[in-house]
Amino acid sequence: SNMGNALRPLRSHKTESEYNEVEKCIMLPDDIMLRIIRMLGLIDSANLAATCSRFYCLETRAGASNIREEWETIEVDIYSGIVLSKDVKLSSTRKRIIMHSNSLGTLRALRRIFQTTAIKNVNIKVNLCETAQRSVIDLIPNIGAAETKITHKIKEFSTDNTVPLIGGFKRVGYSNLGLVSGEMERLYDISKSPSISNSFFLPLTDAVCFAQIVMGINHCHFYRIMAHTMTTSRERGKVYYTGGTLCALVLVDGDHETIVYRSTPKMAKIITYNLRRNSAFVRKGLTRIPYVAPRHQRI
Amino acid sequence: PNVKLVTSDNEEFVVDFRIAKMSVTVSRLMEAMNMSETDDASLLSNSIPLPNVTKAVMARVIEWCEKHKNDEPKEEKENDKRGRTTHVVSDWDKEFLKNDEFGRLCQLMGAANYLEIKGLFNDISQTIANMIHGKKSDEIAEMFNIHCDLTEAEKKEIRKKTAWCED
Known part of the structure; x- marks a missing residue:
């Protein structure tokens, strides 16, 4: 039979000693290892990664290429308490993963993801x-x-030592985050990093927080009602116009610029009006405005 | 009709045309050499050289192909809910592979990869994945006969990065 034909060489030639002469260290090619890694669970692949640098690199590659183009949303709830016990939910159009973990685990998981x-x-x-x-x-x-949206769990949260951030901006959006002032500075410092500084925009409502608390610009108020005064520093800010209408106000801190979007044409008029109206006061007030150096330059 | 396959150590295997066709690589080579099922002369006068496969490994490959030659083509399965690729190894295949030591499995896998026999490749991948399952790093290193080139600091860093999935 064909099977007989096929097996004959094996039976006639196979000797145990010959067949067992297998190199002990077999370096499986990368593409084969990647295939195997994708069949492993998280713990197994993590253990594999810790064996040598090659497997560590492969495991990282497998993680990246396996999930890329598939995941659409990640949802994380982080609660207060000694242990921030919550889930990380990863979803795509086809599947949803919920990872249960403790606080450190959640954060490490997030960073890794x-x-x-x-x-x-x-x-x-x-x-x-x-x-x-x-x-x-x-x-x-x-x-x-x-799109990144960071929101506060409690909608109406507000205390004296918090800075309410309302609204959202294009890439990183905060909604009523209620950041404590130290964290606001931290957020601002991070926003200067090259990876996100080009896409870090503020809505007008958030500009007050940054101008006052982070950038040290006193008496900075952006009100929606024209009757209210607004003072700011022309030295520390740039104003951009499009066709005679203000389109953006840029708050300057050293090399870093925080862009305040014009949210409505009406808002632009208000800013223009107030800048003109208060320019004398602003010049006077300039001497009182401290310069806030980026965190890494502070002593 | 039969097809002649010649291994790296010059061993000739005569296999059924259907078995030869299970390998995408052999299939392509036969096409390139104008070998067809209906043309006995072309099959008799030609043999397919397989320089990357030894006779011992080839015999195992053929044994697997013999068993699976009548299988329906399997549809690709989607990843499971944890994002892993999964493949169900049949009882026969488990039995077939269970006595192969790790190094031998790797050789067989290399051959399945070179010959492009998807079913066998998936079976061995899953078997190796199962062998890794539940093992600690040092046990895996021993299995692969790896000399760890990571410094203590790097190991610590990797453990730190991967600790989240051990919670």
Whole structure:
């Protein structure tokens, strides 16, 4: 039979000693190893990664290429407390993964996910807990998503030592985050990093927080009602016009510029009006405006 | 009709045309050499050289192909809910591969990859993945006979990065 034909050489030639002469160290090619790694669970692939630098690189590659183009949204709820016990939910059009972990685990998981995957939308919910805020802010440089939304769990949260951030901006959006002032500075410092500085925009409502608390510009008020005064520094800010209408106000801090969007044409008129009206006062007030150096330049 | 396959160590295997066709590589070579099922002369006068496969490994490959020659083509399965690729290894295949030591499995896998026999390749991939499952790093290193080139600091860093999935 054919089978007989096929097996004959094996039976006639196979000797145990010959067949067992297998090189002990077989270096499977990268593409084969990647295939195997993708069949492994998270713990197994992590253990494999810790064996040598080659497998570590391959494991990272497998993680990246396996998930890229698939994941659409990541949702994270980070609560307060000693242990921030929550889930990380990763979703695509086809599947949804929920990872249960403790606080450190969650944050490490998040960092790892951001480093190795491309996710279109990031939706992070935090509470006031300072630890949670710091952790989330530290994650921001790792987030490469097209849309990032960071929201406070409690809608109407506000206390004396918090800075309410309302609204959202294009890439990294904060909604009523209630950042404590130290974290606001931290967020601002991170926003200067090259990876996100080009896409870090502020809505007008948030500009007050940055101007006053972070950039040290006193008496900075952006009101929606024209009757209210607005003072700011022309030295520390740039104003851009389009066709005679203000389109953006840029707050300058050293090399770093924070762009304040014109949210409505009416808002642009208000800014223009107030800048003109208060220019004398602004010049006088300039001497009182401290310069806030970037964090790394501070003593 | 039969096809002649010649291994790196000059061993000639005569296999059924259907078995030869299970390998995408052999299939392509036959096409290139104008060998067809209906043309006995072309099959008799030609043999397919397989310089990357030894006779011992070829025999194992053929044994697997014999068993699976009547299988329906399998559809690609989507990743499971944890994002892993999964492949179900049949009982026969488990039995077939269970006595192969790791190094031998790797050789067989290399051959399956070179010959492009998807089913066998998937079976061995899953078997190796199963062998890794539940093992600690040092056990995996021993299995692969790897000398760890990571410094203590790098190991610590990797452990730190991967610790989240061990919670």
